[in-house]
Ligand code: 5GP
């Protein structure tokens with residue numbers, strides 16, 4: 001996707017503060033953090049949102065959930081007190097970048113319900 005900002009970050013055409021990378025996934029600090037720890041986890045391949053994930057992506061999704069996220073939580077020192085995982089999806093979900101991403105938010109206590 002030529003004009004997708006997260007594809008550009010994945011291709012290292014735009015700089016980001018990376019905290020994790022493997023063949024399928026990248027993670028980097030959000031440019032506008034909403035918490036002391038605010039990391040974005042993205043697939044390297046362009047998937048527009050959670051609703052465009054298919055069975056072909058099952059290995060990717062399992063990797064993100066069982067490996068990447070717990071590892072980042074440990075590295076960032078938020079595994080003991082916990083964190084919030086968010087996937088804003090499409091218009092009503094407040095998605096502003098149309099490339100699947102998971103927000104990891106931690107380092108402070110969160111409110112519920114979100115606004
Ligand atoms: P969404 O609103 O789609 O759930 O989340 C998009 C997130 O991407 C926002 O939290 C926003 O701050 C972040 N973001 C947008 N552009 C950039 C960028 O160029 N670099 C980084 N690191 N984060 C970005």
Ligand code: ZN
Nearest residue numbers: 004007046099
């Ligand atoms: Zn993309």
